[in-house]
Amino acid sequence: MPKELWKGNEAIAEAAVRAGLEAYFGYPITPQTEILEYLSRRMPELGRAFVQAQSELGAINMVYGAACTGVRVMSSSSSPGMSLMMEGISYIAGTEVPAVLVNVMRGGPGLGNIAPAQGDYNQAVHGGGHGDYQAIVLAPASVQEAIDLTVLAFDLAEKYRSICMIILDGCVGQMMEPAEMPEMKPVHRENWDWNTDGKMGKRERRILSSIYIDPVEEEKTNLRLLNRWKTVQANEVRYKEYFLDDAEIVIVGFGTAGRIALSAVREAREEGIKVGLLRPITVNPFPYDVIDQLAGRADAFLVTEMNSGQMLEDVRLAVKGRVPVEFYGRLGGIVPFPDEILNEIHRMVKSKLSADVHQRDAWLERMAHA
Numbered sequence: 001m002p003k004e005l006w007k008g009n010e011a012i013a014e015a016a017v018r019a020g021l022e023a024y025f026g027y028p029i030t031p032q033t034e035i036l037e038y039l040s041r042r043m044p045e046l047g048r049a050f051v052q053a054q055s056e057l058g059a060i061n062m063v064y065g066a067a068c069t070g071v072r073v074m075s076s077s078s079s080p081g082m083s084l085m086m087e088g089i090s091y092i093a094g095t096e097v098p099a100v101l102v103n104v105m106r107g108g109p110g111l112g113n114i115a116p117a118q119g120d121y122n123q124a125v126h127g128g129g130h131g132d133y134q135a136i137v138l139a140p141a142s143v144q145e146a147i148d149l150t151v152l153a154f155d156l157a158e159k160y161r162s163i164c165m166i167i168l169d170g171c172v173g174q175m176m177e178p179a180e181m182p183e184m185k186p187v188h189r190e191n192w193d194w195n196t197d198g199k200m201g202k203r204e205r206r207i208l209s210s211i212y213i214d215p216v217e218e219e220k221t222n223l224r225l226l227n228r229w230k231t232v233q234a235n236e237v238r239y240k241e242y243f244l245d246d247a248e249i250v251i252v253g254f255g256t257a258g259r260i261a262l263s264a265v266r267e268a269r270e271e272g273i274k275v276g277l278l279r280p281i282t283v284n285p286f287p288y289d290v291i292d293q294l295a296g297r298a299d300a301f302l303v304t305e306m307n308s309g310q311m312l313e314d315v316r317l318a319v320k321g322r323v324p325v326e327f328y329g330r331l332g333g334i335v336p337f338p339d340e341i342l343n344e345i346h347r348m349v350k351s352k353l354s355a356d357v358h359q360r361d362a363w364l365e366r367m368a369h370a
Helices: 008-018 033-045 056-068 079-084 086-095 121-125 143-160 170-174 215-235 255-270 288-295 311-319 338-350 359-368
Strands: 004-007 023-026 049-052 073-077 099-105 136-138 163-169 176-179 239-242 249-252 275-280 282-284 300-305 325-329
Touching (some): 004 143, 008 033, 008 176, 023 056, 033 049, 049 056, 056 073, 056 099, 079 086, 099 143, 121 163, 121 282, 143 163, 143 176, 143 215, 163 170, 170 255, 249 255, 249 338, 255 275, 255 338, 288 300, 300 311, 300 338, 325 359
Parallel strands (some): 023 073, 073 099, 249 300
Antiparallel strands (some): 136 282, 239 275
């Protein structure tokens, strides 16, 4: 199909529709409200379910109910709203039903502001709801990637009976770019062996639940989730590489931070600096093995994020102290300029770096004198 000009949030909404979304439940919160607003018009046009819930708590429990029937279901929110959904997210994970969630992140903590940020990385990747579970987490850096990953999210959620979450910041959600939409998929409900869509006298009764009173059964469920996650880790890691063949400095950044870093990398390359970029697309599962291999030949890493260094810890874990891992972040909704990343590259080239110092502390000291 030809490219058209799409706003990020609206592109996600239309991509979800074309991927076969049958039911959407949400609540307005900036900077993701355009998703809900767009679907409030689009879903009724197609005879599909749209409900603006009374709150994020209501929305996630509606998602839970619809997911149990096996339909393609989605909700979207922004940082504080996602926090309100966490109990329901854990129930969905514990019940092993597929659902797609979109978090258009904003500045925090607390109510924060409506500016772009990446402070929900830990919540999406390492935390969130209670208990031992993992969600597949995708991080687009452009409108086109947001479209493609939205379609992919539904396929992955169903493939692994899992939550698939898309995290983006307000930059991607609010920007407009030329992008190509996929063809409309017909709504097709798979004949799952688990969904509770009414037995109609044709099969045995099915019950879905996240409660296991017997600890032995609860442990079996946890082990089943863990083994399923190992399959996800083995097959679903996605990332983009730029100029890494001869890179002596490797920058790691996701979403908008990674996109901005690429501009700095290109400028540094013009100056003759051997620097490259790794941009994770799946931040969960994280590309640990790729970073492990890069650490065997690179001299140093620079992690850049629009937070205080949340992905930094995953990069440090993969590097295993073999080479220095530097950090540069902006907080509270401030988006870094490419020149800021370029200045960090220049600093690393000129400085004697150490792998023995936690670079968040060094970054904080530099920020104090900025």
